[in-house]
Amino acid sequence: MTSKPITGRDVRIALVGCGRISGNHFDAFRKIDGLQLVAVCDSVPERARAAAEANGVPSFTSFEEMLHGVACDAVAICTPSGLHPQLGIIAAKLGKHVITEKPMAISLAAADELVAACDAAGVNLFVVKQNRLNAPIQLLKRALDKGRFGRLYLANTTVRWTRPQEYYDQAPWRGTWEFDGGAFMNQASHYVDLIQWLVGPVESVMAKTATLARRIEAEDTGIAVLKFRNGALGTIEVTMLTYPKNLEGSITILGEKGSVKISGTAVNRVETWQFADYDDDDKLVEATATNPPNVYGFGHEAYYRNVLKVLRGEATPDTDGRAGRKSLELILGIYESAKTGRDVPLPLRVTL
Numbered sequence: 001m002t003s004k005p006i007t008g009r010d011v012r013i014a015l016v017g018c019g020r021i022s023g024n025h026f027d028a029f030r031k032i033d034g035l036q037l038v039a040v041c042d043s044v045p046e047r048a049r050a051a052a053e054a055n056g057v058p059s060f061t062s063f064e065e066m067l068h069g070v071a072c073d074a075v076a077i078c079t080p081s082g083l084h085p086q087l088g089i090i091a092a093k094l095g096k097h098v099i100t101e102k103p104m105a106i107s108l109a110a111a112d113e114l115v116a117a118c119d120a121a122g123v124n125l126f127v128v129k130q131n132r133l134n135a136p137i138q139l140l141k142r143a144l145d146k147g148r149f150g151r152l153y154l155a156n157t158t159v160r161w162t163r164p165q166e167y168y169d170q171a172p173w174r175g176t177w178e179f180d181g182g183a184f185m186n187q188a189s190h191y192v193d194l195i196q197w198l199v200g201p202v203e204s205v206m207a208k209t210a211t212l213a214r215r216i217e218a219e220d221t222g223i224a225v226l227k228f229r230n231g232a233l234g235t236i237e238v239t240m241l242t243y244p245k246n247l248e249g250s251i252t253i254l255g256e257k258g259s260v261k262i263s264g265t266a267v268n269r270v271e272t273w274q275f276a277d278y279d280d281d282d283k284l285v286e287a288t289a290t291n292p293p294n295v296y297g298f299g300h301e302a303y304y305r306n307v308l309k310v311l312r313g314e315a316t317p318d319t320d321g322r323a324g325r326k327s328l329e330l331i332l333g334i335y336e337s338a339k340t341g342r343d344v345p346l347p348l349r350v351t352l
């Protein structure tokens with residue numbers, strides 16, 4: 001990264017894609033001194049106008065016109081996932097920092113093009129992975145970094161959520177292979193990210209996926225079995241068909257000297273926290289519980305606080321393009337195994 005820190009004035013952000021998740025971004029901009037939303041863009045004019053009016057900024061229906069029409073330092077990309085790389089590359093070439101919603105891309109080749117474009121332009125690439133910043137997850141990460149578990153044996157992440165057909169029917173991109181992917185790539189992608197970030201690199205994966213009840217191209221349900229490079233085993237269980245409402249978004253890690261399960265519907269509270277040896281962090285467990293209004297949680301604000309610090313030259317990114325690529329690679333490994341019926345070793349070849 002070579003760009004100069006932005007100091008002495010607000011960091012100006014232009015946002016593209018004024019749909020469901022954009023509200024979390026707008027909230028973060030309102031709450032954080034030093035970040036200023038300067039324009040919004042949506043290809044649906046009414047959506048662009050409504051977001052512009054609510055935020056007191058100009059609206060655009062063309063991303064390129066917005067970038068040429070308004071002075072900004074960074075773009076926030078909240079469009080369908082398959083469009084993230086191409087929009088990010090346009091912005092990077094114009095010297096803008098890129099903040100993209102997850103997943104950063106839905107193919108490794110496109111993810112690599114985005115990383116390369118940001119490197120070549122000397123701009124930062126941020127991939128929003130706000131669940132890493134949930135207080136219980138941060139506490140768990142610290143316990144792992146301190147080696148409190150001893151050897152790691154078994155890890156699991158479970159996403160038992162509900163997404164009715166109407167959710168998929170809201171927009172034509174949902175559940176398609178070209179723009180979205182299924183439960184692993186979209187709804188559970190934070191959980192796939194967490195398990196590999198917390199437990200370590202994955203050596204190989206076997207998976208089964210199914211489209212059991214929703215009229216979509218990709219999967220609504222799936223399971224994956226992981227072998228980590230450190231020897232531990234893991235499982236991922238995902239469904240969007242839980243009756244009648246979201247039941248669980250959890251992660252469990254079992255080691256030689258510790259067992260932790262973080263549960264709730266969105267890894268928002270500690271359910272089990274047991275270690276052989278005492279640590280002062282144990283006193284913080286109760287205080288980490290949160291009750292988010294939805295499964296997106298509160299993390300966008302925390303994520304943007306890091307973005308601001310990075311652009312001020314005071315921190316390194318919580319999740320940059322290379323970090324975002326790792327969980328994408330695991331998801332694509334899961335899809336490859338489900339397709340071929342084979343155990344798929346990682347890293348993958350970049351054609352996927």
Ligand SMILES: NC(=O)c1ccc[n+]([C@@H]2O[C@H](COP(=O)([O-])OP(=O)(O)OC[C@H]3O[C@@H](n4cnc5c(N)ncnc54)[C@H](O)[C@@H]3O)[C@@H](O)[C@H]2O)c1
Nearest residue numbers: 017018019020021042043044078079080081101102171296
């Ligand atoms: N971090 C999270 O927890 C989280 C949660 C939900 C969604 N997401 C991600 O956010 C992205 C958007 O999801 P959503 O649920 O908000 O989708 P959405 O369909 O509600 O919103 C997407 C918006 O992008 C607009 N759009 C599409 N193509 C465009 C283009 N070329 N130029 C300008 N606007 C365009 C659409 O009109 C729509 O308003 C997805 O990548 C999704 O995976 C992340």
